[in-house]
Amino acid sequence: KTIEKEFRDVLKWLNVVDPGANYSSALAVGELGMGIWLLEGPDYMKWEEDKGEVLYLYGIHDATVIEYIKHLCSVSQDHAFAYFYFTFSDMEKQNVLNMLLSIIGQLLQGLSGQGLPNGVTNLYHNSKAIGKLPDIKALQTMFSEIIKLSKKTFIILDALDEFPKST
Numbered sequence: 789k790t791i792e793k794e795f796r797d798v799l800k801w802l803n804v805v806d807p808g809a810n811y812s813s814a815l816a817v818g819e820l821g822m823g824i825w826l827l828e829g830p831d832y833m834k835w836e837e838d839k840g841e842v843l844y845l846y847g848i849h850d851a852t853v854i855e856y857i858k859h860l861c862s863v864s865q866d867h868a869f870a871y872f873y874f875t876f877s878d879m880e881k882q883n884v885l886n887m888l889l890s891i892i893g894q895l896l897q898g899l900s901g902q903g904l905p906n907g908v909t910n911l912y913h914n915s916k917a918i919g920k921l922p923d924i925k926a927l928q929t930m931f932s933e934i935i936k937l938s939k940k941t942f943i944i945l946d947a948l949d950e951f952p953k954s955t
Contacts, residue, residue: 791903794904794909795896795903795904797912798896798904798908798909798912799893799896799897801912801915801916802889802890802892802893802896803889803890803893803894804886804889804890804921805886805889805890806890807871807872807873807890824852824856826845826852826853827852827853827856829845831843831845832845846948853944854871854944857869857942857944860942861898861942864939864940866938866939866940867938867939867940867941867942868895868898868899868935868937868938868940868941868942869894869895869898869941869942869943869944870890870891870892870893870894870895870898870942870943870944871894871943871944871945871946872887872890872891872944872945872946873946873947874887874945874946874947874948874949874950874951875947875950876950882950882951882952884924885921885924885927887945888924888927888928888931889921889927891931891943892908892927892930892931892934895931895934895935895938895941896908896934898938899934899937899938902937905933905934905937907929907930907933908930908933908934911926911930
């Protein structure tokens with residue numbers, strides 16, 4: 789099996805749900821730029837200036853934030869990003885496991901030139917051998933390993949209000 793084929797197989801395994809459809813809808817529905825206020829607000833500016841670790845922004849923003857971060861990461865090779873849309877209309881997008889799988893898959897896709905970390909390959913093969921997805925703890929560990937591969941990692945979780953409170 790070639791390295792490229794294994795990389796594609798792992799990405800397919802991780803991308804159980806595709807947030808791209810929600811992103812495309814957000815682009816089509818809104819007037820791009822409507823959410824720029826989040827990026828020009830004092831919380832974001834202070835975070836960017838201080839190089840803080842975690843920033844939580846909330847509000848209606850269309851796809852502007854994702855577009856901005858996507859551009860930022862395209863000009864900085866040591867930056868990575870991933871996004872996920874929670875939604876009431878799709879049960880697959882109300883699940884922490886699927887969110888983690890999607891985020892990890894997107895981050896790995898951004899690292900395509902670097903190959904797969906050993907932990908990812910091992911988890912993939914073990915998961916395939918037993919015929920089920922890894923548990924959340926294993927995915928959290930994988931996520932922690934992957935974000936260390938980039939100088940700066942952006943994770944955008946949209947519509948957290950559509951994530952079931954019972955989970």
